[in-house]
Amino acid sequence: MNAEIITTGTELLLGEITDTNAPFIARQLRAIGVNLYYKTTVGDNRERLEDVLRQGLSRNDVVIVTGGLGPTVDDITREAVSDATGRPLELRSEIVTHLEQFFGRRGRSFTKNNLRQAYLPKDAIMIPNPIGTAPGFIVETEQGTIITMPGVPREMERMMQEQVVPYLQQKMDEQAVIITRIIHTASIGESSIDDLIKDLMTSSNPTVGLAAHLGQVDIRLAARAATRKEAQAIIAPAEAAIREKLAPWIYGVDEDSQGSVIARWLRMKNATLAILETNTHGAILEKFPPQNRNVLVGHFQDITALSGCEDCQEFTEGNARAIAQSLRKLTGATLAMALIGSSDPNFGFWSEQRGESWLAVAMPAEVYVKHLGAAGDDDFTRNWLATNALAYIYRRRDDLLP
The missing domain is CATH 3.30.70.2860 (Alpha-Beta Plaits)
Incomplete structure:
Protein backbone atom coordinates (compact mmCIF):
# COMPACT_ATOMS: atom_id res chain seq x y z
CA MET A 1 0.00 0.00 0.00
CA ASN A 2 1.35 3.40 -1.05
CA ALA A 3 0.35 6.60 0.74
CA GLU A 4 0.64 10.36 0.58
CA ILE A 5 0.18 12.83 3.44
CA ILE A 6 -1.42 16.21 2.74
CA THR A 7 -1.32 18.84 5.46
CA THR A 8 -3.54 21.86 4.94
CA GLY A 9 -3.37 25.38 6.25
CA THR A 10 -1.89 28.64 5.05
CA GLU A 11 -0.17 29.02 8.42
CA LEU A 12 1.77 25.81 7.71
CA LEU A 13 2.58 26.83 4.16
CA LEU A 14 4.01 30.18 5.28
CA GLY A 15 6.01 28.67 8.11
CA GLU A 16 4.07 30.44 10.85
CA ILE A 17 3.67 27.16 12.76
CA THR A 18 5.64 23.92 12.61
CA ASP A 19 3.98 20.85 11.13
CA THR A 20 4.06 18.07 13.72
CA ASN A 21 1.18 16.09 12.21
CA ALA A 22 2.95 14.76 9.12
CA PRO A 23 5.93 13.32 11.05
CA PHE A 24 3.57 11.61 13.50
CA ILE A 25 1.48 10.08 10.70
CA ALA A 26 4.64 9.03 8.86
CA ARG A 27 5.88 7.09 11.89
CA GLN A 28 2.50 5.38 12.26
CA LEU A 29 2.51 4.35 8.60
CA ARG A 30 6.07 3.07 8.81
CA ALA A 31 5.19 0.90 11.79
CA ILE A 32 2.50 -0.98 9.86
CA GLY A 33 4.41 -1.27 6.60
CA VAL A 34 2.68 1.40 4.49
CA ASN A 35 4.98 2.98 1.90
CA LEU A 36 5.04 6.76 2.19
CA TYR A 37 6.24 8.37 -1.04
CA TYR A 38 4.96 11.95 -0.86
CA LYS A 39 4.19 14.68 1.68
CA THR A 40 2.42 17.81 0.46
CA THR A 41 1.42 21.05 2.15
CA VAL A 42 -1.27 23.25 0.64
CA GLY A 43 -2.86 26.49 1.82
CA ASP A 44 -6.51 27.14 2.56
CA ASN A 45 -7.59 27.28 -1.06
CA ARG A 46 -10.37 24.99 -2.27
CA GLU A 47 -9.27 24.70 -5.89
CA ARG A 48 -5.61 24.05 -5.10
CA LEU A 49 -6.51 21.46 -2.47
CA GLU A 50 -8.80 19.74 -4.98
CA ASP A 51 -5.92 19.61 -7.48
CA VAL A 52 -3.57 18.16 -4.87
CA LEU A 53 -6.14 15.54 -3.86
CA ARG A 54 -6.65 14.48 -7.47
CA GLN A 55 -2.90 14.23 -7.96
CA GLY A 56 -2.57 12.23 -4.74
CA LEU A 57 -5.21 9.74 -5.84
CA SER A 58 -3.52 9.36 -9.21
CA ARG A 59 -0.28 8.10 -7.67
CA ASN A 60 -1.24 6.46 -4.35
CA ASP A 61 -3.60 3.93 -2.85
CA VAL A 62 -4.45 6.18 0.07
CA VAL A 63 -4.24 9.93 0.70
CA ILE A 64 -4.27 11.10 4.32
CA VAL A 65 -5.32 14.71 4.92
CA THR A 66 -5.13 16.74 8.12
CA GLY A 67 -6.73 20.09 8.82
CA GLY A 68 -9.54 22.15 7.36
CA LEU A 69 -12.43 20.34 9.10
CA GLY A 70 -13.46 23.13 11.50
CA PRO A 71 -16.53 25.40 11.38
CA THR A 72 -15.03 28.50 9.73
CA VAL A 73 -15.17 29.61 6.11
CA ASP A 74 -11.50 28.81 5.53
CA ASP A 75 -12.02 25.17 6.60
CA ILE A 76 -12.47 23.85 3.07
CA THR A 77 -11.28 20.23 3.22
CA ARG A 78 -14.81 18.77 3.10
CA GLU A 79 -15.67 20.79 0.01
CA ALA A 80 -12.37 19.99 -1.72
CA VAL A 81 -12.77 16.24 -1.09
CA SER A 82 -16.33 16.48 -2.41
CA ASP A 83 -15.07 18.21 -5.55
CA ALA A 84 -12.18 15.77 -6.09
CA THR A 85 -14.31 12.65 -5.71
CA GLY A 86 -17.61 13.86 -7.19
CA ARG A 87 -19.43 13.06 -3.96
CA PRO A 88 -21.91 15.77 -2.88
CA LEU A 89 -21.93 16.84 0.76
CA GLU A 90 -24.76 15.50 2.91
CA LEU A 91 -25.88 16.49 6.41
CA ARG A 92 -25.31 13.66 8.88
CA SER A 93 -27.77 13.65 11.77
CA GLU A 94 -25.50 11.63 14.06
CA ILE A 95 -22.84 14.36 13.81
CA VAL A 96 -25.43 17.05 14.61
CA THR A 97 -26.37 15.11 17.73
CA HIS A 98 -22.70 14.78 18.73
CA LEU A 99 -22.14 18.51 18.28
CA GLU A 100 -25.21 19.49 20.28
CA GLN A 101 -24.19 17.21 23.13
CA PHE A 102 -20.56 18.37 22.99
CA PHE A 103 -21.50 22.03 23.34
CA GLY A 104 -24.26 21.29 25.86
CA ARG A 105 -21.93 19.47 28.25
CA ARG A 106 -19.65 22.50 28.24
CA GLY A 107 -22.40 25.07 28.66
CA ARG A 108 -21.53 26.73 25.36
CA SER A 109 -23.92 28.02 22.73
CA PHE A 110 -24.22 26.00 19.53
CA THR A 111 -23.81 28.54 16.73
CA LYS A 112 -25.09 27.82 13.24
CA ASN A 113 -21.65 27.77 11.62
CA ASN A 114 -20.80 24.63 13.62
CA LEU A 115 -23.22 22.71 11.39
CA ARG A 116 -20.54 22.86 8.66
CA GLN A 117 -18.81 20.07 10.57
CA ALA A 118 -21.86 17.82 10.19
CA TYR A 119 -21.60 17.63 6.38
CA LEU A 120 -19.68 14.74 4.82
CA PRO A 121 -19.29 13.57 1.22
CA LYS A 122 -21.94 11.05 0.14
CA ASP A 123 -21.27 7.49 1.42
CA ALA A 124 -18.28 8.63 3.48
CA ILE A 125 -17.33 6.57 6.51
CA MET A 126 -17.39 8.84 9.57
CA ILE A 127 -14.43 8.71 11.98
CA PRO A 128 -15.76 9.75 15.41
CA ASN A 129 -13.88 12.43 17.35
CA PRO A 130 -14.34 11.71 21.08
CA ILE A 131 -12.29 14.71 22.23
CA GLY A 132 -13.30 17.38 19.71
CA THR A 133 -16.08 18.67 17.50
CA ALA A 134 -14.93 17.87 13.96
CA PRO A 135 -15.16 14.20 12.95
CA GLY A 136 -12.85 12.75 10.35
CA PHE A 137 -14.08 10.74 7.41
CA ILE A 138 -13.02 8.20 4.81
CA VAL A 139 -14.04 8.31 1.17
CA GLU A 140 -13.41 5.11 -0.79
CA THR A 141 -13.32 5.46 -4.58
CA GLU A 142 -12.31 3.19 -7.43
CA GLN A 143 -9.14 5.22 -7.83
CA GLY A 144 -8.13 5.22 -4.18
CA THR A 145 -9.06 6.24 -0.65
CA ILE A 146 -9.01 9.65 1.03
CA ILE A 147 -8.80 9.77 4.82
CA THR A 148 -9.29 13.11 6.54
CA MET A 149 -8.58 14.03 10.15
CA PRO A 150 -8.64 17.26 12.16
CA GLY A 151 -5.51 19.41 12.26
CA VAL A 152 -5.51 19.65 16.08
CA PRO A 153 -2.61 17.33 16.98
CA ARG A 154 -4.11 15.62 20.01
CA GLU A 155 -7.37 14.92 18.14
CA MET A 156 -5.54 13.70 15.04
CA GLU A 157 -3.13 11.49 17.00
CA ARG A 158 -5.89 9.69 18.88
CA MET A 159 -7.94 9.25 15.72
CA MET A 160 -4.91 7.94 13.81
CA GLN A 161 -3.92 5.41 16.45
CA GLU A 162 -7.36 4.16 17.44
CA GLN A 163 -9.23 4.20 14.13
CA VAL A 164 -7.16 4.95 11.04
CA VAL A 165 -4.32 2.49 11.69
CA PRO A 166 -6.71 -0.46 12.27
CA TYR A 167 -8.63 0.53 9.14
CA LEU A 168 -5.45 0.54 7.05
CA GLN A 169 -4.28 -2.77 8.49
CA GLN A 170 -7.59 -4.32 7.58
CA LYS A 171 -7.29 -3.05 4.01
CA MET A 172 -3.73 -4.17 3.43
CA ASP A 173 -3.07 -7.39 1.57
CA GLU A 174 -0.24 -8.24 3.99
CA GLN A 175 0.60 -7.24 7.54
CA ALA A 176 4.06 -5.78 7.02
CA ASP A 254 20.18 4.95 16.50
CA GLU A 255 19.95 6.87 19.82
CA ASP A 256 23.73 6.98 20.37
CA SER A 257 25.46 10.35 20.59
CA GLN A 258 29.19 10.96 20.48
CA GLY A 259 29.18 11.81 24.16
CA SER A 260 27.15 8.77 25.23
CA VAL A 261 29.39 6.41 23.23
CA ILE A 262 32.61 7.88 24.65
CA ALA A 263 31.15 7.83 28.17
CA ARG A 264 30.25 4.15 27.77
CA TRP A 265 33.80 3.39 26.59
CA LEU A 266 35.32 5.28 29.53
CA ARG A 267 33.14 3.42 32.01
CA MET A 268 34.19 0.09 30.49
CA LYS A 269 37.81 1.12 31.02
CA ASN A 270 37.11 2.52 34.51
CA ALA A 271 38.54 5.80 33.22
CA THR A 272 37.73 9.50 33.45
CA LEU A 273 38.12 12.49 31.15
CA ALA A 274 38.88 16.18 31.69
CA ILE A 275 38.05 18.77 29.00
CA LEU A 276 39.38 22.21 28.17
CA GLU A 277 37.91 23.99 25.14
CA THR A 278 38.79 27.60 24.42
CA ASN A 279 36.90 28.43 21.23
CA THR A 280 33.84 26.17 21.12
CA HIS A 281 31.73 27.79 23.88
CA GLY A 282 31.18 24.47 25.68
CA ALA A 283 30.13 22.57 22.54
CA ILE A 284 32.19 19.52 23.54
CA LEU A 285 30.55 19.34 26.95
CA GLU A 286 27.11 19.74 25.36
CA LYS A 287 27.67 16.55 23.37
CA PHE A 288 27.64 14.59 26.63
CA PRO A 289 24.06 14.01 27.82
CA PRO A 290 23.68 15.02 31.50
CA GLN A 291 23.32 11.39 32.59
CA ASN A 292 26.69 10.59 30.99
CA ARG A 293 28.73 13.37 32.55
CA ASN A 294 29.75 11.34 35.60
CA VAL A 295 32.86 10.27 33.65
CA LEU A 296 33.98 13.90 33.40
CA VAL A 297 36.13 15.21 36.23
CA GLY A 298 36.65 18.74 35.00
CA HIS A 299 35.57 21.19 32.33
CA PHE A 300 37.35 24.47 31.57
CA GLN A 301 37.10 27.18 28.93
CA ASP A 302 39.96 29.39 30.12
CA ILE A 303 43.64 28.48 29.88
CA THR A 304 44.55 30.80 32.75
CA ALA A 305 42.71 28.46 35.13
CA LEU A 306 45.62 26.02 34.77
CA SER A 307 48.79 26.60 36.75
CA GLY A 308 51.92 26.54 34.65
CA CYS A 309 50.07 27.59 31.51
CA GLU A 310 49.96 31.32 32.03
CA ASP A 311 52.26 31.80 29.03
CA CYS A 312 50.37 29.38 26.76
CA GLN A 313 48.27 32.04 25.05
CA GLU A 314 49.47 31.29 21.52
CA PHE A 315 47.59 28.54 19.74
CA THR A 316 50.43 26.17 18.88
CA GLU A 317 51.06 22.45 18.92
CA GLY A 318 53.51 22.81 21.80
CA ASN A 319 51.10 24.81 23.91
CA ALA A 320 48.30 22.32 23.25
CA ARG A 321 50.56 19.54 24.58
CA ALA A 322 51.49 21.53 27.68
CA ILE A 323 47.90 22.48 28.43
CA ALA A 324 46.64 18.88 28.11
CA GLN A 325 49.39 17.65 30.44
CA SER A 326 48.68 20.40 32.96
CA LEU A 327 44.94 19.66 32.80
CA ARG A 328 45.51 15.98 33.48
CA LYS A 329 47.77 16.77 36.42
CA LEU A 330 45.30 19.28 37.87
CA THR A 331 42.22 17.04 37.67
CA GLY A 332 43.71 13.60 38.14
CA ALA A 333 41.77 12.39 35.09
CA THR A 334 42.83 9.29 33.18
CA LEU A 335 42.69 11.32 29.97
CA ALA A 336 42.72 15.06 29.41
CA MET A 337 41.75 16.73 26.15
CA ALA A 338 42.57 20.33 25.30
CA LEU A 339 41.13 22.07 22.25
CA ILE A 340 42.69 25.50 21.74
CA GLY A 341 42.13 28.03 18.98
CA SER A 342 40.95 31.51 18.15
CA SER A 343 37.39 32.80 18.53
CA ASP A 344 38.05 35.60 16.05
CA PRO A 345 34.76 36.19 14.15
CA ASN A 346 36.79 36.82 10.98
CA PHE A 347 37.75 33.14 11.01
CA GLY A 348 35.41 30.27 10.28
CA PHE A 349 34.95 27.03 8.38
CA TRP A 350 33.35 28.86 5.44
CA SER A 351 35.38 32.07 5.69
CA GLU A 352 38.25 33.11 3.46
CA GLN A 353 40.49 32.71 6.52
CA ARG A 354 39.58 29.43 8.18
CA GLY A 355 41.95 29.82 11.12
CA GLU A 356 43.38 26.87 12.99
CA SER A 357 42.90 24.95 16.21
CA TRP A 358 44.94 22.29 18.00
CA LEU A 359 43.65 19.25 19.86
CA ALA A 360 45.84 17.47 22.39
CA VAL A 361 44.91 14.37 24.37
CA ALA A 362 47.14 13.54 27.33
CA MET A 363 47.37 10.00 28.66
CA PRO A 364 49.70 8.60 31.35
CA ALA A 365 52.70 8.05 29.09
CA GLU A 366 52.07 10.10 25.96
CA VAL A 367 50.27 13.07 24.39
CA TYR A 368 48.52 12.77 21.03
CA VAL A 369 48.12 15.98 19.04
CA LYS A 370 45.98 16.76 16.00
CA HIS A 371 45.74 19.91 13.90
CA LEU A 372 42.20 21.01 13.08
CA GLY A 373 42.03 23.42 10.16
CA ALA A 374 39.38 25.81 11.40
CA ALA A 375 38.66 28.33 14.14
CA GLY A 376 36.16 31.11 14.71
CA ASP A 377 33.00 32.03 16.53
CA ASP A 378 30.10 30.81 14.39
CA ASP A 379 27.86 27.88 15.35
CA PHE A 380 28.90 25.67 12.43
CA THR A 381 32.63 26.01 13.13
CA ARG A 382 32.21 25.43 16.86
CA ASN A 383 30.15 22.31 16.26
CA TRP A 384 32.54 21.07 13.56
CA LEU A 385 35.48 21.42 15.92
CA ALA A 386 33.69 19.67 18.78
CA THR A 387 32.51 16.83 16.56
CA ASN A 388 35.94 16.24 15.06
CA ALA A 389 37.68 16.45 18.43
CA LEU A 390 35.47 13.72 19.89
CA ALA A 391 35.69 11.69 16.67
CA TYR A 392 39.48 11.73 16.98
CA ILE A 393 39.33 10.42 20.55
CA TYR A 394 36.93 7.65 19.57
CA ARG A 395 39.02 6.58 16.57
CA ARG A 396 42.16 6.40 18.74
CA ARG A 397 40.48 4.80 21.73
CA ASP A 398 42.54 1.61 21.50
CA ASP A 399 45.76 3.65 21.56
CA LEU A 400 44.59 5.91 24.37
CA LEU A 401 43.35 3.14 26.66
CA PRO A 402 44.76 -0.19 25.47
Missing part, protein backbone atom coordinates in the same frame (compact mmCIF):
# COMPACT_ATOMS: atom_id res chain seq x y z
CA VAL A 177 6.44 -3.85 9.25
CA ILE A 178 9.15 -1.36 8.42
CA ILE A 179 12.17 -1.07 10.68
CA THR A 180 14.98 1.44 10.45
CA ARG A 181 18.60 1.62 11.52
CA ILE A 182 20.52 4.88 11.77
CA ILE A 183 24.32 4.63 11.56
CA HIS A 184 26.15 7.74 12.81
CA THR A 185 29.44 8.88 11.29
CA ALA A 186 31.76 11.82 11.92
CA SER A 187 34.79 13.42 10.21
CA ILE A 188 33.77 12.23 6.75
CA GLY A 189 31.75 14.16 4.19
CA GLU A 190 28.46 13.15 2.59
CA SER A 191 29.98 12.93 -0.89
CA SER A 192 32.77 10.66 0.35
CA ILE A 193 30.27 8.31 1.97
CA ASP A 194 28.21 8.30 -1.20
CA ASP A 195 31.28 7.31 -3.20
CA LEU A 196 32.13 4.46 -0.82
CA ILE A 197 28.66 2.90 -0.54
CA LYS A 198 27.00 3.97 -3.79
CA ASP A 199 26.45 0.33 -4.76
CA LEU A 200 24.28 -0.15 -1.65
CA MET A 201 22.23 3.00 -2.21
CA THR A 202 20.45 1.60 -5.27
CA SER A 203 18.75 -1.13 -3.22
CA SER A 204 14.97 -1.01 -2.91
CA ASN A 205 14.79 -3.21 0.20
CA PRO A 206 16.52 -2.20 2.32
CA THR A 207 16.66 1.41 1.23
CA VAL A 208 19.83 3.32 2.13
CA GLY A 209 19.90 7.11 2.40
CA LEU A 210 22.14 9.85 3.76
CA ALA A 211 21.33 12.80 6.01
CA ALA A 212 24.02 15.42 6.61
CA HIS A 213 24.14 17.33 9.90
CA LEU A 214 26.61 19.79 11.39
CA GLY A 215 29.94 17.96 11.28
CA GLN A 216 28.50 14.50 10.81
CA VAL A 217 26.46 12.32 8.45
CA ASP A 218 23.79 9.74 9.29
CA ILE A 219 23.16 6.68 7.14
CA ARG A 220 19.55 5.52 7.31
CA LEU A 221 18.60 1.95 6.44
CA ALA A 222 14.95 0.90 6.19
CA ALA A 223 13.67 -2.61 5.50
CA ARG A 224 10.14 -3.85 4.90
CA ALA A 225 8.98 -7.40 5.62
CA ALA A 226 6.11 -9.41 7.03
CA THR A 227 7.69 -9.59 10.48
CA ARG A 228 10.20 -7.59 12.50
CA LYS A 229 12.59 -10.55 12.54
CA GLU A 230 12.53 -10.83 8.75
CA ALA A 231 13.07 -7.08 8.36
CA GLN A 232 16.06 -7.22 10.69
CA ALA A 233 17.49 -10.06 8.61
CA ILE A 234 17.21 -7.87 5.51
CA ILE A 235 19.01 -4.96 7.18
CA ALA A 236 21.82 -7.01 8.74
CA PRO A 237 23.96 -7.70 5.63
CA ALA A 238 23.62 -4.10 4.41
CA GLU A 239 24.69 -2.78 7.80
CA ALA A 240 27.64 -5.18 7.85
CA ALA A 241 28.76 -3.98 4.40
CA ILE A 242 28.51 -0.34 5.49
CA ARG A 243 30.49 -1.02 8.64
CA GLU A 244 33.21 -2.72 6.64
CA LYS A 245 33.60 0.25 4.30
CA LEU A 246 33.16 3.05 6.85
CA ALA A 247 34.54 1.54 10.05
CA PRO A 248 36.99 4.39 10.88
CA TRP A 249 34.21 6.98 10.86
CA ILE A 250 31.30 5.15 12.52
CA TYR A 251 30.77 5.95 16.17
CA GLY A 252 27.27 4.72 16.96
CA VAL A 253 23.75 3.80 15.91
